[in-house]
Amino acid sequence: MKTTPYDKLEDIQDALAKCMKCGNCMAVCPVYQTEKQEAAYARGKLSIAEAVLKGELDLKDEDVQEKLFNCLICTSCMLACPCGVDVCKIMLSLRAAMARETGLHPIKKMIFWALKNQPLFNAAMKTGASLQWMGLRKLPDNAGYEPYFTMGLPMKRIFPGLAKKPFRDQAPALIKAKNRKMTVALFPGCGYNYILPRVAWDAVEVLKENDVEIAIPKDQHCCGIAIFAHGDIESARELARKNIDVMEKTGADYIVTVCGSCGESWQHGFRELLSEDPVYGPKVDHWKSRAHDLSTFLTKVIDYKKPEGRVEATVTYQDPCHLKKVLKVFAEPRAILKAIPGVTLKEMTKPDVCCGSGGSYTITHPETSIKIAGRKMADIRKTGADMVITGCPGCMMQLAEGITKSGQELVVAHYISLLARSYREARKTKIDSKERLWR
Amino acid sequence: MLDTTIINHLEEIVGKDNVLTKKADLLTYSYDATADMPGQLPDVVVMPSTTAEVQKIVLLAKEKKLAIYPRGAGTNLSGGTIPLKKGIVLSFQKMDKILEVDPANLTATVQAGVIIQALSDAVATYGLIYPPDPGTVTTATMGGSVAECAGGLRGLKYGVTKHYIMGMEVVLASGEIFCFGGKTVKNVTGYDFASLFVGSEGTLGIITEIMVKLIPPPKYRKTMLATFKRLEDAGNTVTGIIEAYVIPATLEIMDKMTIQTVENYAKVGLPRDAEALLLIEVDGGAQQVVDSEAEAVLKVIKENNGEVKIAQSDAERDQLLTARRSALPALAQLSPTTVLEDATVPRNRISEMLEAVQKIAEKYQLKIGTFGHAGDGNLHPTILADARNREEMERVHKAVDEIFAAALKLGGTLSGEHGIGMAKMKYLKDELGESGLNLMRSVKEALDPDYMLNPGKMVPIRESKEGK
Numbered sequence: 001m002k003t004t005p006y007d008k009l010e011d012i013q014d015a016l017a018k019c020m021k022c023g024n025c026m027a028v029c030p031v032y033q034t035e036k037q038e039a040a041y042a043r044g045k046l047s048i049a050e051a052v053l054k055g056e057l058d059l060k061d062e063d064v065q066e067k068l069f070n071c072l073i074c075t076s077c078m079l080a081c082p083c084g085v086d087v088c089k090i091m092l093s094l095r096a097a098m099a100r101e102t103g104l105h106p107i108k109k110m111i112f113w114a115l116k117n118q119p120l121f122n123a124a125m126k127t128g129a130s131l132q133w134m135g136l137r138k139l140p141d142n143a144g145y146e147p148y149f150t151m152g153l154p155m156k157r158i159f160p161g162l163a164k165k166p167f168r169d170q171a172p173a174l175i176k177a178k179n180r181k182m183t184v185a186l187f188p189g190c191g192y193n194y195i196l197p198r199v200a201w202d203a204v205e206v207l208k209e210n211d212v213e214i215a216i217p218k219d220q221h222c223c224g225i226a227i228f229a230h231g232d233i234e235s236a237r238e239l240a241r242k243n244i245d246v247m248e249k250t251g252a253d254y255i256v257t258v259c260g261s262c263g264e265s266w267q268h269g270f271r272e273l274l275s276e277d278p279v280y281g282p283k284v285d286h287w288k289s290r291a292h293d294l295s296t297f298l299t300k301v302i303d304y305k306k307p308e309g310r311v312e313a314t315v316t317y318q319d320p321c322h323l324k325k326v327l328k329v330f331a332e333p334r335a336i337l338k339a340i341p342g343v344t345l346k347e348m349t350k351p352d353v354c355c356g357s358g359g360s361y362t363i364t365h366p367e368t369s370i371k372i373a374g375r376k377m378a379d380i381r382k383t384g385a386d387m388v389i390t391g392c393p394g395c396m397m398q399l400a401e402g403i404t405k406s407g408q409e410l411v412v413a414h415y416i417s418l419l420a421r422s423y424r425e426a427r428k429t430k431i432d433s434k435e436r437l438w439r
Numbered sequence: 440m441l442d443t444t445i446i447n448h449l450e451e452i453v454g455k456d457n458v459l460t461k462k463a464d465l466l467t468y469s470y471d472a473t474a475d476m477p478g479q480l481p482d483v484v485v486m487p488s489t490t491a492e493v494q495k496i497v498l499l500a501k502e503k504k505l506a507i508y509p510r511g512a513g514t515n516l517s518g519g520t521i522p523l524k525k526g527i528v529l530s531f532q533k534m535d536k537i538l539e540v541d542p543a544n545l546t547a548t549v550q551a552g553v554i555i556q557a558l559s560d561a562v563a564t565y566g567l568i569y570p571p572d573p574g575t576v577t578t579a580t581m582g583g584s585v586a587e588c589a590g591g592l593r594g595l596k597y598g599v600t601k602h603y604i605m606g607m608e609v610v611l612a613s614g615e616i617f618c619f620g621g622k623t624v625k626n627v628t629g630y631d632f633a634s635l636f637v638g639s640e641g642t643l644g645i646i647t648e649i650m651v652k653l654i655p656p657p658k659y660r661k662t663m664l665a666t667f668k669r670l671e672d673a674g675n676t677v678t679g680i681i682e683a684y685v686i687p688a689t690l691e692i693m694d695k696m697t698i699q700t701v702e703n704y705a706k707v708g709l710p711r712d713a714e715a716l717l718l719i720e721v722d723g724g725a726q727q728v729v730d731s732e733a734e735a736v737l738k739v740i741k742e743n744n745g746e747v748k749i750a751q752s753d754a755e756r757d758q759l760l761t762a763r764r765s766a767l768p769a770l771a772q773l774s775p776t777t778v779l780e781d782a783t784v785p786r787n788r789i790s791e792m793l794e795a796v797q798k799i800a801e802k803y804q805l806k807i808g809t810f811g812h813a814g815d816g817n818l819h820p821t822i823l824a825d826a827r828n829r830e831e832m833e834r835v836h837k838a839v840d841e842i843f844a845a846a847l848k849l850g851g852t853l854s855g856e857h858g859i860g861m862a863k864m865k866y867l868k869d870e871l872g873e874s875g876l877n878l879m880r881s882v883k884e885a886l887d888p889d890y891m892l893n894p895g896k897m898v899p900i901r902e903s904k905e906g907k
Contacts, residue, residue, distance in 0.1 A: 023514045024578060
C-alpha cells in the first residue's frame, strides 16, 4: 500500500509550504479567542510543524505535543484560509507521527483497543452504565456525573450518564416499513448508541414515518474519529474497514448518520485513511456518495413527509463544526425546523462558531473548552430561545453542560427529535379527531 | 536564554501565565505575515494588560539593555515585528479593552490590542463607523495598524489610519508615560505628535491607548464593475473619474493575470480576455448625489471603451466585490510563496506602472499578478514563487528591486500602506536621500538613544550603536 502523510510525516511538506503566515486563521480560532497566544491557532501550529520537519523542534518534546493537541479540529481555520492549507491533514499527520515515535498515552491505548473490539466495548459500556456511580459523582437534578478520580487525565467535566441499555441492544437488526421506499442503514454512532439513545429512536421514528426500511447492524463499530484525531492510524483504519464490511452486508441503499462527526468519517475521514488501500479505497468512494446526514437524506434524497403536528417552541440552532464546515450541511436542519408548525427559529450571532466540545478535547483541555462554551452560552442567552437545537451528540453534551453551569433553563435537542415530536403530535390529533367523529 | 532573575522579574510584573519562554512558544513569535524574511526567536514573550505593566517592562529592559518589540497580531507585511536582535516581544494580544465610545464627540478610546473589527462592531451599535479597513480588519490590532498607518480599500475618499487619530497614550523609551490629543477637533498644543507616532513602526515609543475619530456611515451607494480590453483605457478611466469631480469610496484595479486567476478560482463570470478590471463604488448621504455620481462614472467608462455591470441589489454587490476579494486568495493558491508588495504611484501613472510590472515579470520570468487601490495609486504587485527554489528567489529579489525603482521613477513611493520594516529599509535612501536618512536617525536617537525599541527596523542602526 502506498503511504500517506499519516504514515510518513515528510509527505506533508507540500501541504505545509502553502501557508503564507497571513494569520487570517486567528480571527476564527476558538482556542485563540480564549488563550490569545500565537501557538493557540493554526499559523502558530503550522510553524511548529515546519520546525519539527526541519529538526529545530522535537516531536518528543512535551511542549510541542501539548501545542499540537491544543486544537479542536473544528476546521474553522481551513474555511478562512486564503491559501487552502489542509490544516487537519497536517495536524493529524503530526499526531500520527507523535503516536509512532512516543506511543499513545496508556489510557488512550486501552480505550482504543476496547473500541476495536465491539462486543467487549459494548460490555464495558454496559458495565460502565451500571457501575458509573463508582467513578462518577451523580449531580443533583439529573444534570450528569462528575468524576471522583482522574485516571491520569484531567477530568473536571460533567459527563452525562450512560444509557442503561445501548440503542443497538434495544433495536432489532431490521425495522421493516409498510410501503417500503428504500432501505437505509442507520449509523447512530457512539454518542447516540451509548449515551443518548432517545435521539436514535427519534431518527427511527422519522424514517418509519417516511416509509423507509431501516437496517441497524448490531456489530457496527465506533466511526473512529477520536482515534484518528489522537494519531492511532492503524486502529482508525481497522475500524473504518470493519464498518464498511458491516454496512456492505446490510444491502442498504444509503447510510444515514445523525452525528456530524460520524458523517465526517463516512464522507471524508475514511477516504483520508484508506485512499491508498486497493480494496477499501473504491469501497470508501462508493459509500462516500451514499452516506448522508439524516437532514440531507430527508430533504434531498427523499421528499420527506411535511410535519403537520404543532410544536410550540422558540429555538436557536447551533451548527456542529463537521456538519457545517466539512459536510456543508446547515440549510437542511434549519429547513426542517422551519417547516414544523409552531417552531420559531431565532438565530444566534455566529451559530457556526465551535461550542468547544471537540470530542475528547473536553477531557484533555477542560479549562479552554469551558471558556469557549461560556461565550456560546452568552450568544444563546441573547436569542431568548427556550431550546437549543443541534445535530451532534458532542455539541449536545457540551451545550447541556454549559447550560447547567450558566444556570440557564434551556433544553438541548437534536433537530430530528423535534420532527419526530411533530409527527407524533399529528398522529395524536388525527386520533383525537377520529374519536370526536365517533362520538 | 535570559537570566532567570529577569524572567522572575517579568513574571512578577505580568504574572506567570503571561511570560512565555518555551522554545515552541518563542518560535511562534519569530515571524510575521511577511514572506521571504529571516526569522529570529526572541528571548521571551511578555503579554501585559495595563499601561503600568508596560512601563515596568520598559524600565526593566532599559536597565538590562534588552530590545523590546511591540507586537499586535503580527499581520504586517514588512517584517516589522520580527525580533531581529532578540530580547523581549511585547505582545498586546491580551491588552484588548474598548475603553469608551463617545457618540457626542464622535470618538472611541481603545487599548492597543483591540482588533479593528471589534472596534467597528462596537461603534456600529451607535450607528457609526471607523473607516480604515486594511485587508486584515478581522485580525490586526489598533496598535499595530496605527504604528503601521494601515490603509485599505476606502483610502481614496475616507483617508487612512493617520486621518482618524485624535490622541494617544505612549510609553517612551525613557519609561515615561506620555498622553497627547483629546476629544477636540482642533488642537495645536505642542508638536503634532500624532504624526510622529502614527507610522513609526514601534521604533519611537510604545503605543498603549488610542483615541480615534468616528464618522456616520454613508447611507446610499452604487457599485459597478468595468472591464477593459486595453490597460490604458482602464488607467484613463481612473483619472477621468477624478477629473469629473467624483471621488469614489472604492476604486480598485486588477490586471489580466489577476483576472484570469480569480476567474479560475471563484468562477464569478469575469471576461478572461480583459486586460484590466475596475471595481467602483460611489456612496453618499443622498440618493440623488449618488445617482448623479454613478452616471458620471458610467459616462467615463463608456468614453474609455469599458464594459460595465451595475449591482442592482446587495446580493449582486456582493458578487462584484467577490471578484476583488478573491484576488489575493486566488493568486496565493497558485504557489507556496506569495511576495506582496505595495509600490505606489500618482494615480495618473497607474497604467504605466502596471505595464512596467508586466515587463519586469517577463524579464525575470516570474508570475506577477497586480491588483490594488487604483484610486490612490496604491498597487499590490504579487509575485508568486516558491521559497524553496533558491534560483527563483534570486530572480524575485531582482524583480522587487526593479519594481521599487520603477515606482520612484514615476514619482511614487516605496510603500503606500505596508511600511518599511526590515523588508524595504535598503531602499529608504533612494526615496529620502542622505539628508532624509540623517533626519530619521536624529529623530530616532532623540526618542530612543539606545535603539531599544524595535531595533533594525525602518532606521538602520548606527554602526557605533550596533551590538549594544
